Amino acid sequence: MSPLTDGLLSTLAARVCSSTSDTYTTVEVFTGGPLATLPESSVADVHTAYERVGRAQRVWAALPLDDRLAVFHRFHKLLLRERETMADLLQAETGKARRDAFEELSEPALVTSYYLRSARRLLRPRKRAGLVPGAVAVRELRQPKGVVGIISPWNYPFALSFGDLVPALVAGNGVVLKPDSQTALSPLFGAELLYRAGLPVDLLAVVLGDGPGVGGAIVDTCDYIGFTGSSRTGALIAAQAGARLVGCSLELGGKNPLIVLDDADIAATARSAVRGCFANAGQLCLSLERVYVPEGLFDRFAATFVDEVELLRQGAGYGYEVDVGSLSSQRALKTVSEHVDDARAKGATVLVGGRPRPDLGPFFYEPTVLTGVTPEMSCFMDETFGPVVSLYSYSSVDDAVALANDTAFGLNASVYGRDVVRAGAVAARLRVGSANVNDGYASAFGSTDAPMGGMGASGLGRRHGAEGLLRYTEVQAVAVKRVEMLNPPRWVPYRVFSKSMAATLRVMKALRLR
Template structure:
């Protein structure tokens, strides 16, 4: 375990070498990573070339051919072993997540729990999801049809820095469970966490060559993956996701994309204001707001607006901050100077357009080099950048409304549709939730009710992405559906000794009988 201190925690050189040794590279070129906790150096990471990507795909394709023949029951046992290994090694994983992302330890644990839940879910449900499944034949009793799921082949995973463990491993885990191999480029900010996850995969029994890791710039290594993979799984910005989608379309391969969001929360008339304010703190400031599904705009009924505003500000001002590897801080830091610059720009622009800063609104280099206080704004006009643009930081804006229809219209405005939150009496809140254009909607929760429920699909509508992770959909996206039909006794077109006209009349009668019997 790394020790918490005012200087950058040091990972032993031997351990760094073990992890970086998992990167496929033939170059001597390296790059340094830094920790947002202090701005100090963490590790020297090898860089991969396009030739290394070729080598990774060749090795992955060889491994995938054997892996696809591995019994589903064997894969399930490995997934369940991984569940235990993730929990057993959580202390190092938590250290690495904090070291590379800067988030608080409690928010880092969300990743450990999510990965363990994912491994257990597919470990228990894999056989049921991938089948084979019996389907109705054209002639009952004479036509036997099975649907089977064939793996795509080699899946390219390009994962982000903000959730360096679970976004690196969980998507690819579903891919290998379905019989694929993976070539993975973790984000340059957070490679060690991803590599520690890959190491646990191998300890769980997954073949070493099945999951290949390459390292480098997205424009070089990421591009090479897109040009070679049979399917792409990408998490990142909407602008980059559109380019990925266009390139996949050119090659006629599939992709799943989780992209940006400007996620709304609605506080309905009759909501418990104190509970809604407490939920908003978590929904807005988990991982310092650097979470695709975090809330950035809150709509409160005018009668409750003042009470909610005061409760939220009071709770935000009571939050604790820190960059130590312990459980004391409610919120950690932003990940980089670029993220800090975006938050500062959005806050200052909002101020310049007449918005009011209710709390926060300043950087705190005394806590960490890129730390910014959790900030609550009101009176943000449509002309301000943060009104419709994603901030991806600890910033939320408050708005009032007069009718529920108005609140729904406000929440559905804009181009995004990733996550939403509704607080109020459960039955009413669920009805409102069904009217929102978002891939996930959480009632009396911010995002965790859907994010933590692995049996439920998760993904975006509109410019927040395409495809779903989690649940059956999260695994089936990595497969091709294949129908295998076997005909017995007589051909579908009828016996040769019956003329076509007569057979058509017999078949017409049969179709009417089947409809009357309620058969599909």
């Protein structure tokens, strides 16, 4: 069923940094059959990759920024030219619908374009006020971290690796990348496009292997860590990196809320919310899993929302006619099934969906809407990470905000209402890294000039925006003393000098010089 050629798969496999004879086989998710055989890396391969990338990084960092950016101009063109191949790879290894695959490959294109426009401004040296005006000149410089280790997940394997990898390289770093083993093909193809665009081959190394072994070696070795994945693993990585005094950025889980205000356009809200809840079969860290509706509008919204869900076309295929694809694995299917079965057994009502679809493929599960979900049910507070959303009613906006904030997570949220000023004010009260008004997630995530990340158990640091690039740099102050002013001449007693310096400090404050 897969449109991928053996020649392409062999080329990508050859790009893995591996000295072992060990291999494994990935799965074509739509069928459950074999997709590609890839080499496995060892802990020793991580260390070899780090040394090799480190040597190349020193040369790369010494290049003028414009020379580095030229590579990414070419990469951007190649990515859009090869978008159908990238979409094929993403669908084959994740099972997502093609429209979700196109949305995924668009994100690194947007990120690349943004940093091509903004990197010169963000990385340029900046003048800072010296100790004494005219006597000390100070510049703030941005130096690359060195070798960045990026560990990326299976749900958006290309977007969530290259959305981090591109700014890391632009900033002058080298990268050791460990994608999820099942979803390594699309990041490997992205690396191939970078090499074609002129990126030095030794500057980016891709390793494949288990999380504790190969992933742990990356955290133990690299100069900075970027991780996207579960909150549990993120906490372990933060502790491991902290023990080395190495920085990290972590985008972790979410239990994202949507608040429908009493002035919302119910039909438009339901149509938009369906996309926010069920894009990528709900396997999106930004997906909305909790929907809060005013008591007086609950029945109307629920009926309208269910009608929209029933219009979704689910299936396996490499065309654009499908709205919702497959879950990615048996493990994902098990979690979703357990959450829904647990909720149903404890009294929740399934308004639509609620069952696997083995007739479509081995890991399919219907888009599902629940009501009557209560705290003792697994899906009440735990992230389902699948096509399941729960509807709740609320009595006041304060009540809705309190319910939305009643979680350890804080990644994404959405507020719908005709009065966008009011809706924006409600959104600002939510403890999340990004909030959308009259949209599920794409408005904030696609606005690459704005930071994106989580609060609380949803992580540390931000991708996109200035911080998305500057997190991969060390800030350095270079001060040049032009005139001696801190040490008095030998013939001046220090007591006299200190009085004159105190007077000088008072004058500088009065004149707003210091």
